[in-house]
Amino acid sequence: MTATIDSAGPALESPEHRRRRLRLGILLLVxxxxxxxxxxxxxxxxxxxxLSAPDGSGPGDLRVPAxxxxxxxxVLALAIAVEHLRRGLTGKWAGAAFALFGIAFVVxxxxxxxxxxxxxxxxxxxxxxxxxxxxxxxxxxxxxxxxAGIINLALEGQLLAGACAAAIVATVSGSFLVGVVAAxxxxxxxxxxxxxxxxxxxxxxxxxGVLLVVFATGITGFLFDQLTGLSDGSARFNSPGTLQxxxxxxxxxxxxxxxxxxxQTALVYAMVVLVAVLTLVLYRTRWGLRVRAVGEHPRxxxxxxxxxxxxxxxxxxxxxxxxxxxxxxFTIGSTGGFSKAMTAGNGFIAxxxxxxxxxxxxxxxxxxxxxxxxxxxxxxxxxxxTPIPTEVLQMTPYLLTVVAVAGVVGQVRPPRADGExxxxx
Amino acid sequence: MKNRAWVRELTVSALAVLLALVVGALLIIVSTPDVTxxxxxxxxxxxxxxxxxxxxxxxxxxxLFLGAFGGRQQIAExxxxxxxxxxxxxxxxxxxxxxxxxxGGQGQLIAGALCAGWVGFAVxxxxxxxxxxxxxxxxxxxxxxxxxxxxxxARTGAHxxxxxxxxxxxxxxxxxxxxxxxxxxRPGRNEPISPVVDQSAQLPQFGGTRLHLGLLIAVLAAxxxxxxxxxxxLGFRLRAVGANPDAARTAGMDIGRAYVLxxxxxxxxxxxxxxxxxxxxxxxLTDGIxxxxxFDGITVALLGxxxxxxxxxxxxxxxxxxxxxxxxQAATGTPLTLVTVLQAVIVALVxxxxxxRAVFRIRAERADVVLAKGWN
Numbered sequence: 014m015t016a017t018i019d020s021a022g023p024a025l026e027s028p029e030h031r032r033r034r035l036r037l038g039i040l041l042l043v044x045x046x047x048x049x050x051x052x053x054x055x056x057x058x059x060x061x062x063x064l065s066a067p068d069g070s071g072p073g074d075l076r077v078p079a080x081x082x083x084x085x086x087x088v089l090a091l092a093i094a095v096e097h098l099r100r101g102l103t104g105k106w107a108g109a110a111f112a113l114f115g116i117a118f119v120v121x122x123x124x125x126x127x128x129x130x131x132x133x134x135x136x137x138x139x140x141x142x143x144x145x146x147x148x149x150x151x152x153x154x155x156x157x158x159x160x161a162g163i164i165n166l167a168l169e170g171q172l173l174a175g176a177c178a179a180a181i182v183a184t185v186s187g188s189f190l191v192g193v194v195a196a197x198x199x200x201x202x203x204x205x206x207x208x209x210x211x212x213x214x215x216x217x218x219x220x221x222g223v224l225l226v227v228f229a230t231g232i233t234g235f236l237f238d239q240l241t242g243l244s245d246g247s248a249r250f251n252s253p254g255t256l257q258x259x260x261x262x263x264x265x266x267x268x269x270x271x272x273x274x275x276x277q278t279a280l281v282y283a284m285v286v287l288v289a290v291l292t293l294v295l296y297r298t299r300w301g302l303r304v305r306a307v308g309e310h311p312r313x314x315x316x317x318x319x320x321x322x323x324x325x326x327x328x329x330x331x332x333x334x335x336x337x338x339x340x341x342x343f344t345i346g347s348t349g350g351f352s353k354a355m356t357a358g359n360g361f362i363a364x365x366x367x368x369x370x371x372x373x374x375x376x377x378x379x380x381x382x383x384x385x386x387x388x389x390x391x392x393x394x395x396x397x398x399t400p401i402p403t404e405v406l407q408m409t410p411y412l413l414t415v416v417a418v419a420g421v422v423g424q425v426r427p428p429r430a431d432g433e434x435x436x437x438x
Numbered sequence: 439m440k441n442r443a444w445v446r447e448l449t450v451s452a453l454a455v456l457l458a459l460v461v462g463a464l465l466i467i468v469s470t471p472d473v474t475x476x477x478x479x480x481x482x483x484x485x486x487x488x489x490x491x492x493x494x495x496x497x498x499x500x501x502l503f504l505g506a507f508g509g510r511q512q513i514a515e516x517x518x519x520x521x522x523x524x525x526x527x528x529x530x531x532x533x534x535x536x537x538x539x540x541x542g543g544q545g546q547l548i549a550g551a552l553c554a555g556w557v558g559f560a561v562x563x564x565x566x567x568x569x570x571x572x573x574x575x576x577x578x579x580x581x582x583x584x585x586x587x588x589x590x591x592a593r594t595g596a597h598x599x600x601x602x603x604x605x606x607x608x609x610x611x612x613x614x615x616x617x618x619x620x621x622x623x624r625p626g627r628n629e630p631i632s633p634v635v636d637q638s639a640q641l642p643q644f645g646g647t648r649l650h651l652g653l654l655i656a657v658l659a660a661x662x663x664x665x666x667x668x669x670x671x672l673g674f675r676l677r678a679v680g681a682n683p684d685a686a687r688t689a690g691m692d693i694g695r696a697y698v699l700x701x702x703x704x705x706x707x708x709x710x711x712x713x714x715x716x717x718x719x720x721x722x723l724t725d726g727i728x729x730x731x732x733f734d735g736i737t738v739a740l741l742g743x744x745x746x747x748x749x750x751x752x753x754x755x756x757x758x759x760x761x762x763x764x765x766x767q768a769a770t771g772t773p774l775t776l777v778t779v780l781q782a783v784i785v786a787l788v789x790x791x792x793x794x795r796a797v798f799r800i801r802a803e804r805a806d807v808v809l810a811k812g813w814n
Contacts, residue, residue, distance in 0.1 A: 166599070210786070216789055217789070219539050219599065220740055220789055221786075221789070223541070223736050223737070223740075224737070224740070224782055224785055224786045224789065225782075227733075227737060227778060227781065227782040227785075228779065228782035228783070228786065230775075230778060231775050231776075231777075231778030231779035231780075231781070231782055232465075232779055234773070234775035234778065235465060235469070235773055235775040235776055235778075235779055236469070237775075238773030238774075238775055239469040239470075239773060240469075242771070242773070353775075358603075358607065361603045364600070364603075365600050365603070365604065368597070368600055402615050402618070403615075404611040404612070404614050404615030404618075405611070405615060407607075407611045408607060408608045408611040408612065411604040411605075411607040411608050411611075412604070412608055414600070414604050415590070415596070415600075415601050415604045415605070415608075418596045418597070418600050418601065418604075419590050419593075419594040419596035419601070
């Protein structure tokens, strides 16, 4: 993004900037008009936002008149869209305005869908966090790899390997901790394959990623078939159970967010810590600077004495451990057993989150949260029986990703040496 | 031996298959109960372990081979399995040569199957015409689905790897949704399944097997793609853009147009695979119509090293592995997923000739075919 000067006079705008402003503006306008139409068609009635914890404690329901709320919020969204089209929102308020737009749009939609019914807000928050955890871990790993200049399309395979390893090892050893470590080792193993082939043998990284996904799918499927094919195989190898949620003292007694955000499994807390740690490491440490340098301009980094290949190896292997942890979520973090291809494309969504988040850990986390939110919302809406078919709801996040990648972040520059093999000498 | 390029290519490919079989053998050994139980007293009677291991591996691979080539029926099944892989493989190969990485075969195949199937059971036409129109509808559907990707890339620079992955999901959910609507769902049924296509829209089958005319169409498509890439002006443009977009732009070529055309043709090829599925083998449309053909097309194309002829042979090998794998699972209880591992290892080794050369100490220096690069 170019910094724009907020001066009193009309600033001159580059044609490129103007094109981008119009493109985003038209997109927002279309969405806002959709919201207004939904608001007009909202049945009069109340939406009850449930704010209590799953056990019924906490505040009662928040009753909102559906139609007025939807109308007010959709008009607000429309105003933001028009303002951006006219003048181009820039500066420090732009982010806040776009966030407000998103919230207004989503709440309008919920008012339309849940008018006269109950909307379990606490479940929605809980579900968003749960569904986002593996996505965020995958996206963090993707950011780390790509910052170092290695494209990691194998996230899906690493998640699968982590899920499978966690289930089998936790069952055999009887310890969740050992299972989690095994998941990280499995992720690191695939990352090591990615590193060796791409760094040492200079294989095309996109090709390699696809192959590693196929490889991991095959190996985990084969193990699953062989082990559960034995008599009592499932009991002996694939029944690890699930991690219990841990309530954080004091914080978990806050109403609304206490029982949802601060009552999660250790994996979710690990994810939150990793987001912070990775952001700090990438932007505040010497190693992080080196990682970004070898991804941006390896030749220059080598000139000042950085061992490019070594830094790349380190980054890819650390990323493997992170995404392996994300894999553990699928088995011991939620379902408690491995099944074939259970990651269901989450690795690819994490990859999209990396790009939508502009190769920044916090951006990628936000994009992954957005995905988790829409997935959780889709679960809620199925219960509410809206006129929209389930499958159309299911495809929405994917379509929105295409729109985001094509319309909004199509202009963002990836790390300059991303995907380019480096030959020393 | 004269050091001809294709001889060397073939050697590397053959050695890759051999290495993959070794990896597969290791997998069989560590996971077969007979062998693992014999490991328990390995140091007392080592021969027991070895013979158990040898038996397990030998039986599995024998079943795999016989299942693929053991008789007329088996060979027919191998060809049936290879038919859609030829088309989806070509869809990826053509995009590769234009510098695009088409992971969207799955979605393009679904779009093709959807259109071909709909023409097959909802429109009623005279015999020969009906098949042709249904096939063309399938090609058009796939071309549209792929063309959008090309257009997005040309217009906004959205990377095709992301957009194709997303479009695969959109196509899949679109199909499952349409199969629950009156437009496609078989009357009187609750599950998502369409009516069977009319007799007049079905591809004729040969000699009491499931082998159908689609194989010939697929081979024709391969010849066409070869001609397009090697002999036509358009193909030269596509290859130029794939080899070096900046140079192509400097030479006055319209890069965006090349991307759109390449994805249109690639999508059409994958759509043809979908049409063959729904008119040749799996006559009703279901949500499982695409199987993994679109995704397997990527591995087939990688094994084919960017050449249409290579892609056909790679598809035949994968078809043999798939149909032999079914037999293997039935005969020896070895899971079909072993075949997936074999395929991944074979392609990995072929994609990394440096590694195979390192293992077998072969000396070779030649430029690899240009494939799609990173995001930039």
